[in-house]
Amino acid sequence: MIHHTKTIGTIALFGLSGGLWGPPVVAQDRVAQDREEQTNIDVYARTNAAVVSLRSPAGVGSGTVIDGEGGVLTSAHVVRGQTRIEVTLANGQRVWGRAIATNRSADLALLQLEGLPTPLPALEFAPFAEVRVGQRAFAIGNPFGRFAGTLTTGIVSRIDRQQNLIQTDAAIAPGNSGGPLLDSQGRILGINTAVFTGAGQQGGIGFAIAADTARQFVIAARAGRIGLEAAAEAGGRLVFNGAPITSQFTFADNRLPDGSFFQAFRLEGRQGQRIVIDMTSEEIDPYLVLFDPQGQKIAEDDNSGTSDNARIVLTLPSTGTYTLYANSYTVGDTGRFRLQARTANP
Template sequence: MAVTTTTTTTAAYSLICSATLTPPRTPKLNNTTTTLFSSNKSLILFPQLNTLKRTNKFHFSITTKPFNKPFITFPCLDSFFILCTSLALSMSLFLIDIDAASAFAVTPARKLQSDELATVQLFQQNTPSVVYITNLAVRQDAFTLDVLEVPQGSGSGFVWDKDGHVVTNYHVIRNASDLRVTLADQSTFEARVVGFDQDKDVAVLRIDAPADKLRPLPVGVSADLLVGQKVYAIGNPFGLDHTLTTGVISGLRREISSAATGRPIQDVIQTDAAINPGNSGGPLLDSSGNLIGINTAIYSPSGASSGVGFSIPVDTVGGIVDQLVKFGKVTRPILGIKFAPDQSVEQLGVSGVLVLDAPANGPAGKAGLQPTKRDGYGRLILGDIITSVNGKKVTNGSDLYRILDQCKVGEQVMVEVLRGDQKEKIPVVLEPKADET
């Protein structure tokens, strides 16, 4: 007859109960219970044998308690029970299934923490907006004289709108004869340059891609950023496909120089998120997935990521992109001068910007600023030294650029200069660059 149990207390107990046992013939001591006595003063209670015949299975329990009354002993019962137990253990090795075994060793499923899930979701949602840009240049083979397009650089960018505008760094596309943009689904499109701003290292491209393939990034705000908040950089470093690096904002209001013109870029975001060659032009995102900057440069003597990266803030980028999309150019005011390096002025023991040249057809030349020149004997005569503009002190070229960035084309500014030993104030009407008219 088959012996089964409804509850188990130990693994061995379960295995024993899964075997097929035939209890030995036992004396009947009462009408309700068949009692078997062992020599160790423990009693084993079985249900009535009549019930066993009707149901073909029974439930039993094991209890131990002292027994001081005379009892019947069966010397062979212990040996028989041990033999049955051994047989049950042996048979269980073949009869037990995987589900039963797994009940004794359950490995919980690996779960991600909430911050990990947020990072994974951010990467999955924003990766379709990041593109890979290949810069191709025309080269002529020295032996065959064939004209070939040779990749001379690569970088990252991101989709700005559904019209196919893509934003990247200017130094990514500089000197390119042909540009190709690869989307996240590996589809590649020819790109044309809409416009660029060398001074701020921003460029806008356009591709003729279906609207359903374009996923613009949500534009955030960079004015309220705080040091210590988490940021995420997505790009294609070293040509690798879509790579995510994380970090925090490690500094604000930094200043770097444009890779193309050397003009300073103010209010730059500093981050410790790894930015390597190929990350240039890629987006810097906040924890909500909003665009807060364009990854543009790293500070590294060796050329590898040193944990100090810089991103142009989105508040600066937004205005530039809007002008480039609408007009194809950025109208930034200039004084129309060439000035000496800051070190040269420091050697003279003065503070300000020394005017080397002021073309007569430029704003400063029209206003009467004096350039540096030589007299009939070859002696150097210093030109005007600009010390302030609109009452704001000018100590070097970066100060002058910073002040002009806050002005508009056509605006009149008051330029204070040191001419010889005298200070003079000269009104100058600002004009756009000659190549941007």
């Protein structure tokens, strides 16, 4: 479970000489010990100025500059119904971004930056057909909303051409969503969207929406064929120690980036409450994801319950309205399920 102008050529357009973004990298500045290390340095130097940090009432994330006039791609779950987003450029300057299009099923959003003092460097898309398992991959973003401009490296671990997803072992954390996954030329392989983490595991597997999907979304948005979607509404209210909820996934339900169906539910919780949430079904493989009142994911589970059902056991970190995603682990699965929430202490 995943919970979050086709151009080929040189990368010269990424670096602007002098001015706000600083001088280009020159050969005498090289300090790398080998070719691989030099590639890391070069990719970061060419692309970091085209990655921005985002903050809104919906949460934090990253953004990828795709044109010099301030068009920025990010993840729809970072925007989550907001129309104005605070954007911090790589040089620390803050501007506003206006959301002009979102697509929840693809988990993509397009912003237009306002009040730019000078054009920004922009990134090119790499053709999806050229991506190969094993090639180098570089992620730049703002993990946890606190470490802007962080570079991590890895490889393309897997390609899902049906879902248009790229799997990578480059470290991706909350806050990286919306930032670019890059190739060795500094082109966009994909837009980082989610990390899959198994129950009880510390690490995770990163996923990015393929560049071709992102490029097609931008074209449709600029042609006016895609606008702002309403924020996903919770399907109902789940009450601790109340009656269980029985529902059903159908093809009309919202989809996560991997294509699996989900429904959202709201719960009122208090700081320090020890809670247990169960999702059971004989027709689908249940999966649960819990978000805190600030929209940050704090727990998920696949099969900690009985008979491979999902169960979240957690002490709530704050008081407020939590959001629960009830989800099917298997893409495309439909069927009935049951939700119940209870407290383990008063």
